[in-house]
Amino acid sequence: MTRHVVAVLVRPGVMPLELGIVHQLFGSARTGGEPLYEVVTCTPEPGDVRTDADFAVRVPRGPGALAAARTVVVPAAHGADETDRLDERLRAALDRVRPGTRIASICTGAFVLAAAGLLDGRRATTHWKSAELFRRLFxxxxxxPDVLYADEGDVLTSAGEAAGIDLCLHMIRTDHGAAVANDVARRTVVPPHRDGGQAQYIPRPVTEPGSPSTGAARAWALRHLDRPISLRDLAERESVSVRTFTRRFREEVGMSPARWLLRQRVERARQLLETTDLPVERVAADVGLGTAASLRRRMRETVGVSPRSYRRTFRG
Structure with missing residues (x-):
């Protein structure tokens, strides 16, 4: 089997955590004991590359490695990002990437993709601390700025360093299904999917000390996805008004309750399509989307394919 080549393009100031994330996660993805990816590291100028720690990494591969990759990942680099310009060597390296190659960034690596024109007109994210500058420059x-990662098909971006884990698992899940991604998550001892976005990690003034979370309502909703669930139902689980619940929910999770609930319904549908032979109509009912037509519409909006096509790909 020809392995999917993932090239990691590093630059001076690269963050070791982000470099390690890509190798660890893609390198752990296996089926039948066989690796599914080959991960290679390259740089515009081969040799010792300074990191943002007290050591350098030796990178013998140059930008030619990008031409053979099916996925390119650009980690952040302190001191080099947060600009709308690319130096000639980096631009020349990116020119080696073949059309149709999937390219992803971690943290402020999104500045590189944006400066290269790859994000024009597309949805993207980056670290919340850099969001305002990014918005001004691009x-x-x-x-x-609220999500952990943004997927625009062949171009993906993630928030801060740890969100690179979420992004890599998402790409593995897209390529090979939830079972492989979940196995990688278990090996790495990380959750296969994190609810909400980076909005929940942005420090905000504490206006209600000791206020309860919305965790009980979310747990209840996950146990009852097969039924209609209203905002009032959720608010009653926390004994607060709908308005108060909605505000707390958005502060904790980074999205509205309705958006979160739809995401959970679609994710549960994906699990059932991958692991069972239930008819699409039954899957739709079991996840609270009502009809097969509704499930098809929601799957196309969020995943890009129909339920039957998704099942053919990930269940066979």
């Missing part, structure tokens, strides 16, 4: 990009 007004043509649809920045969403």
């Amino acid at each position: 007004p043509q990009v649809k920045l969403d």
Whole structure:
């Protein structure tokens, strides 16, 4: 089997955590004991590359490795990002990437993709601390600073360093299904999917000391996805008003309750399509989307394919 080549393009100031994430996660993805990916590291100028720690990494591969990759990942680099310009060597390296190659960034690596014009007119994210600068430099990009990652098909971006884990698991899940991604998550001792976005990690003034979370309502909703669930139902689980619940929910999870609930219904549908032979109509009912037509619409909006096509790909 020809392995999917993932090339990691590093630059001076690269963050070791982000470099390690890509190798660890993609390198752990296996089926039948066989690795599914080959991960290679390259740089515009081969040799010792300074990191943002007290050591350097030796990278013998140059930008030619990008031409053979099916996925390219650009980690952040302190001191080099947060600009709307690319130096000639980096631009020349990116020119080696073949059309149709999937390219992803971690943290402020999104500045590189945006400066290269790869994010024009597309939805993207980056670290919340850099969001305002990113928005000023690249007004043509649809920045969403609340999410952990943004998937635009062949171009993906993630928030801060740890969100690179979420992004890599998402790409593995897209390529090979939930079972492989979940196995990688278990090996790495990380959750296979984190609810909400980076909005929940942005420090905000504490206006209600000791206020309860919305965790009980979310847990209840996950146990009852097969039924209609209203905002009032959720608020009653926490004994607060709908308005108070909605505000707390958005502060904790980073999205509205309705959006979160739809995401959970679609994720549960994906699990059932991958692991059972239930008819699509039954899957739709079991996840609270009502009809097969509704499930098809929601799957196309969020995943890009129909339930039957998704099942053919991930269940066979």
